[in-house]
Amino acid sequence: MTTASHIVALLVGAMLLCFLPSLTHAFVNPDEQLSNPVLEQRARDISKDIRCPVCGGQTIEGSNADVARDLRLLIRERLIEGDTNxxxxxxxxxxxxxxILMNPPMLRSTTLLWLGPFLVFMLGGTIAGHFIRKAQK
Amino acid sequence: MTKNFTNFVPLIVFLALVIAFAALLLRPEKAEMISKPLPALSLEGLKAEDLKGPAVVNFFASWCTPCRAEHSLLIELAENDVPIYGIAYKDKKADMKRYLEDLGNPYTKIGADIKGRAFIDWGLTGVPESFVIDGEGRIRYHHGGVLLPEDIKHTILPLIKELSK
Known part of the structure; x- marks a missing residue:
């Protein structure tokens, strides 16, 4: 194999790694867990969708930040009190x-945000296509 | 000349976007809690019924360096007869006492948020954060991060004045 194909193989490999599920482990400490397995499972399900407010891209499940721990405890307290998810x-x-949601809902006010990347991509493609065609003439 | 300029258009557009996004992201006002009724508050030293607006609610901690930076502004605010309710976030009592002895105490009343529950109930992401509350039990302004002299002058004081009418 040539050096170039080595590099391409490496890059493709690195890109594929991005699609692996996150390997970070959960930070739920034994002292936080509920003895009721059904409630504990519900707590886990909720925590997976809640973004830690101080650590950017992490869930409160995967963060050992103080606030994340407090949020995990709060969720469990409310479950015991009988709150629904x-x-x-x-x-x-x-x-x-x-x-705070890892998967924010698509609202009318955020439609542009969701479609923006595709619009920019199409605009960029159109401009690039224009210049390529011009250069070929 | 025109050709050269055209080459720079993408760069200029990019920089303009960076500046616009940075300005929006770095704004200290937080929108989520505005106009909402005061959240639950049941701390040692400070309960929900103690909060009498118009007033400022300030979350701080002796271990928090930016809190020190804004402390002299809070003292000035208190000297202007603005009631300030302090909430000490995850602070040891002795440390908090020493902090206020060293820097002065601008607070009308102080609650100790040892478990960090008030922090979540009030929608905080860090300390310091400050609120302006009105006389009807609602939040009117939520400031994330350290207060600067211009925040007091252009936002906090005018709002307190308006709410006191």
Whole structure:
């Protein structure tokens, strides 16, 4: 194999790695876990969708930040009190906004945000195509 | 000349976007809590019913360096007869006492948020953060991060004044 094909193989490999599920482990400490397995599972399900407000791209499940731990404890407290998953998520959204969700909903006000990358890509493609055609003439 | 300029158009557009996004991201106002009723507050030293607006609610900690930076502004604010309720986030009592002895105490009343629950209830992402509350039990302004002299002059004081009418 040539050096160039080595590099291409490496790059493709690195790109494929991006599609692996995240390898970070959960930070839920034994002292936080609920003895009721059903409630604990619900707590895990909620935590997986909640973004840690101080650590950018991490869930509160995968972060050992103080606030993340406090949020995990709060979710468990509310589950014990009998809150539904939706009530807990709504409580957090009321305070931190949609930013707290790992998968923010597509709203009318954020449509441009979701479609923006595709629009920019098409615009860029059109401009690039224009110049390439011009250069070929 | 025109050709050269055209080459720089993408760069200029890019820089303009960077500046626009940075300006939006670095704004200290946080929108989510505005106009909402005051969240639950049941701390040692400070309960929800103690909060009498118009006033400032300030989350701080003795271990927080930016809090030190804004402390003299809070003292000035208190001297202007603005009530300030302090909430000490995850702070040891002795440390907090020493901090206020060293720098002065601008607070009308202080609550100790040892478990960090008030921090979440009030939608904080760090300390310091400050709120302006009105007389009807609502949040009117939420400031993320350290207060600067111009924040006091152009935002906090005018708002308190308007709410006091």
């Amino acid at each position: 939706e009530e807990i998520i709504d409580y957090l959204r009321a305070r931190y906004g949609d930013e």
